[in-house]
Every structure is written in C-alpha cells, then in structure tokens.
Amino acid sequence: SQTIHQWPATLVQPVGSPLSLECTVEGTSNPNLYWYRQAAGRGLQLLFYSVGIGQISSEVPQNLSASRPQDRQFILSSKKLLLSDSGFYLCAWTHKVIRYGYTFGSGTRLTVV
C-alpha cells in the first residue's frame, strides 16, 4: 500500500533562519507531488506541484522554493524565514490518473519567531 511521510511534525524557527521540510512517498512510482500551506484560521493554499523529477511549478510567488531530487521525494525550502511563513505545511500525492483522490501527509506545523 502507498504511504506518505512528512517530517518534522512541529518546528519552531527564528526569523532569518533556513528551512527544509521533507516529504517522501512509498509504494508507488512517478506520482504527482504537492506542497500546501494553511495559515492559522485560513484555507489551504497550493504552493508548489511537481509532475516529475526536477519539474517544479510554483503557484504563489514567495519566500519558499521546492525541489524534487528523486521520484518520490519532495522538499520545501527557504533560505531566510519570515514571520509570515508560519503555518501548517502539508505534502500530498496523487497518481497521474486520479483513482482515489489526493493523499495528504500529516503535516508540519511551523512557527517562525
């Protein structure tokens, strides 16, 4: 069966520090991968998506970047965090042909202080 792993679960980082969040998928190949963010009390916003290794599309210009160095690995990064980067970050995957919808990870709650 397919599983998605996302870590860490919580993170407290100072303003100006770098960020690296990792997401991996097991049990499938060539998935579509997504990063979402949910600010406190707000809706889910799509940040990046990837249809293959090295292929990244950005939905919202911001202080973040994403990379997909391997087929089932998706990384969200920042060189210098801002207070506004605080939020709940979620990774998700789906098959190329959607059969069962998106599967989301358990999320990382990031607090920038």
Added chain:
Amino acid sequence: DAKTTQPNSMESNEEEPVHLPCNHSTISGTDYIHWYRQLPSQGPEYVIHGLTSNVNNRMASLAIAEDRKSSTLILHRATLRDAAVYYCILLSIGTASKLTFGTGTRLQVTL
C-alpha cells in the same frame, strides 16, 4: 477554474444522516466532483469523488444532480468523529491536476 458554493456551517445530531450540499453551476464536462474533509489539526482526507453517476463507498455517498450543477455528500449516520470541515472541489483531469480548496462547510455533530 470552476467554483463551488457551500454553506459555511451545518449541525447534526449523532446517529442521524447528514446531507452536505454543494453548488457548482459552472462545472465543465471534464470536471470531477471531489469531496475531502479536514479534522482539526490534521491534513485533509479524501472522502469520495464522482463524475456523473451517484457513488458510494465505506465513508459516504455522493449524489450528483442530473445536470451536474449541484451535488450532495451524504453521511449516513453521523458520529462525533465526523465533525470536520468538508470541502467540495471540482478537479479538471490533466497532467498536473491541482486541487484548489475553498472555505468548505464546518460540520458540528452533537450528542
């Protein structure tokens, strides 16, 4: 992207059926209707999806209007664990299908 309209909130008693409505009057012929729910402090969870015909799974049923301009998610017997925000989303199938979340319906379930 075609938009959906959902009530902001709904309430239900435990053990009773819940009908969560969704309007999508600008749906296109290739849009699938997806439903997800998000429990507090968790990531969204896929519930069900359909195209034209009604669909059933272990979690819920999806009733789709004949003209496809509306749909209803049916929880047959609500439990306290069903309290969540439910999102109705139209998804156009393509190389990079993108799930765009609206504000959803917050379902409260009481004893």
